[in-house]
Amino acid sequence: MFNKILIANRGEIAVRIIRACKELGIETVAVYSDADRSSLHVALANEAYNIGPPPPSDSYLSKEKIIKVAKKSGAEAIHPGFGFLAENESFAEMCEEEGIVFIGPSSQSIRLMGDKVTARRIAQDANVPLVPGSDGAVSDVEAGVTAKKIGYPIMIKASAGGGGKGMRFVRNEQDFESSLRMARSEARSSFGDDSVYIEKFIERPRHVEIQLIGDSYGNVLHLFERECSIQRRHQKVIEEAPSCAISQKTRKKMGEVAVRIAKTVSYRGAGTIEFIMDQKGNYYFLEMNTRIQVEHPVTEMITGLDIVKWMIKVAAGEKLPLKQKDIKMNGHAIECRVYAEDPEMNFIPSPGRLVYVKAPSGPGIRDDSSIYTGSEITPFYDPMISKLIVWADTRESAINRMISALKEYIVLGVKTNIGFLLRVMQNEEFRKGDIDTAFIERHPELLKPPTMDIESALVAAALAMRNSDNESEMIGLKPVSNWKLFSRKLGVTRYNML
């Protein structure tokens, strides 16, 4: 086992990995940008090193700086988390060359599965059904021809993409040209590569994915599925496990299919095969994510396993401790991603200082976050506040537990999506499991808060005014005497007046 691991990430996932390391008795090394000096991951790690200015390209994406810190600190392995360098094959390759273990798959697996076009080919060879579309990246002209051939509506997707960036839905031919331009421009600015491919759009699709874990000895296990159909801007906001849309038989079949794909690329570490599922239950291979995913906790909650610890163990050369038949699921888990964003303004990020935060607690409630009262949601990174995860014996009781937890959450200082998440949980269609990836678009009424009872509101407003005498107290700052500030200045000589 490793003695020391560098975590090449920030935010809640860095904290999550540091916690796993601590439990395994491994020392941790944090890296941070100028914007993250007061972040929790820095405070929790055993060592911490500044790696430059806030923009990711100058810090969290700087492979050289991170490798340098790893060598300087004597870290034997690097955990990349998700985003940033997690699926960057050249970073994995650099680690391999420098003799540092990359906690994840080999650079070769990333290369094969990371390129969506190659990944489709691999899935096709493994007899996994695919959504009709273009054969790889296309020119503007070819794109138009393919779109016409498979028929609208279609999707335009960035070849190097992920997380919904560089992705566009096109309803009809009229919108095609502008959508293609936007997708290319977004792909270029996000991934430095503007190649895109075309895919048939499946009406009312569900997003179902299989969690995998492999070791260095050719063993690959699946940890069942997650359903992530509730999305905004093509990004997941609510995930659950298991999916209420699939039978035990389909679950087994999808698991086997996913394992088969992973084995063809000798997959090591945690990974996910994403499928798109139509209303009849047909599933098609979408892509493979060669990293730990944001929503991994729901799988941990129903299997009782710690995926991050397993990643570290298999990276250290250990064999998977269980066989497929030993993996059981129990109950139901749901994750809500709590964001600093404004649902009424098309979910636009709402960065700012978190003046006050109170997270929920209680049985079956897990809040994975890295924020605290006084911390900042900066405009440089993902505006996630936390991942709120609940577990209960059935889906219905898990939903009810989530409602109760969301109602306990209090965040002041930025706009949040908490009220919106609450309304999704209370929605009849959601409760029945009648969901698909366009659920949010179909329910614009969920974006708006209900009118607050005016009497309670006015009482609260009066309270706020009453206490405005000590406004500094209300915004969480203690008044400091100017004399005290003066005395702290450098060069001010202090005398003891006896």
Next chain:
Amino acid sequence: MTYTFKIQGQIYKVNLEEDEKNTHVEIDGKKIPVEFQRIDNNLYSVISEGKSLSLGILKNGKKIHIFHDGDLYEFEAVSERERTRVSASESGVQEIKSPMPSRVVKVLKNLGEEVKVGDGVIVVEAMKMESELKSTIGGKVIDVKVEEGDAVESGTVLLIVSSE
């Protein structure tokens, strides 16, 4: 103490009376007994006629933020002087403003171009995400204040649409 608030264009007068034992809030002549307790920095417990509420409260200048059951409600405290000159009329001019610090990616409607309700007029990028800003009125573009590639602050007027 009497306070005046503006909520969704509506003006309310609230009187808060406190003696040693009781607190009353008077809204439009109706007296409501309340008892409140600060639990944590910005967290209050309010009991009124047996009903218990927990509220997150933040006052920031004239703006009052109240957080309740997952949603944030914004109020404005209005001074007497301002009260006399509220009810600003809706003219047929809309300023399209940057909702946050961002970069102008593309100006979709140029000077003099016709704009229909709901048309996208400009594309901005922030946090690696592109957003199309739409006009809520129909008319013509009468001013374009930025160029593609410009970095803009939150609240910067980017473009003006007029219905005249």
